[in-house]
Amino acid sequence: MSAMPQVVVLTPDWHDAVVSVEQAGQSHPWSEGQLAEALMADDHEVVGMLSLGDDAESLAGFAVLARLPFEAELQAITVAASARRQGVARALLERLIATASHWRSERLLLEVRESNAPALALYRGLGFVEEGRRRGYYPALAVSAPREDALLMALAL
Numbered sequence: 001m002s003a004m005p006q007v008v009v010l011t012p013d014w015h016d017a018v019v020s021v022e023q024a025g026q027s028h029p030w031s032e033g034q035l036a037e038a039l040m041a042d043d044h045e046v047v048g049m050l051s052l053g054d055d056a057e058s059l060a061g062f063a064v065l066a067r068l069p070f071e072a073e074l075q076a077i078t079v080a081a082s083a084r085r086q087g088v089a090r091a092l093l094e095r096l097i098a099t100a101s102h103w104r105s106e107r108l109l110l111e112v113r114e115s116n117a118p119a120l121a122l123y124r125g126l127g128f129v130e131e132g133r134r135r136g137y138y139p140a141l142a143v144s145a146p147r148e149d150a151l152l153m154a155l156a157l
């Protein structure tokens, strides 16, 4: 039997689990070093959704928030393929929205690949609106494909 999953702030002890989720779940994953830095930085918060089993905790997904002078930025969010469409990303983001509000950030910003329909639906559902576009920002997903635009989205807090 397993207990209710919960969102927690992740410490550097979670580094290897975060790397595993990121490498399995992202087409262009963050490096191990980037993830280690985010887990240690005072001006970042990394949250994770834990599934608590009888013997061990496993990481279903994580998200990285950075504190900027007036705003906060969602820098990464990845959910393990086996845990998708169960509300994990929404719960992680709701937690980070609360953190950014606590920081008194004016807005929560993010960038998303234009073709990433699941992520766009997630962000729009939470009230993020498109504010701009960076042309050719993302590397192509296939060798013969073109680079892709990033949509810049924001949520007023």
Ligand SMILES: CC(C)(COP(=O)(O)OP(=O)(O)OC[C@H]1O[C@@H](n2cnc3c(N)ncnc32)[C@H](O)[C@@H]1OP(=O)(O)O)[C@@H](O)C(=O)NCCC(=O)NCCS
Residues within 6 Å of the ligand: 025, 026, 061, 077, 078, 079, 080, 083, 084, 085, 086, 087, 088, 089, 090, 091, 111, 112, 113, 116, 117, 118, 119, 121, 122, 123, 125
């Ligand atoms: C995008 C991602 C984080 C969503 O995680 P998730 O835990 O499956 O999302 P949730 O279950 O919390 O979904 C919340 C809402 O987002 C939308 N959504 C999520 N996945 C979707 C999909 N595959 N198709 C359409 N809408 C989707 C829905 O509106 C959903 O609400 P609903 O289930 O009530 O309809 C996940 O697919 C992922 O890790 N993708 C790879 C990494 C990535 O692209 N990260 C974003 C980078 S900007």
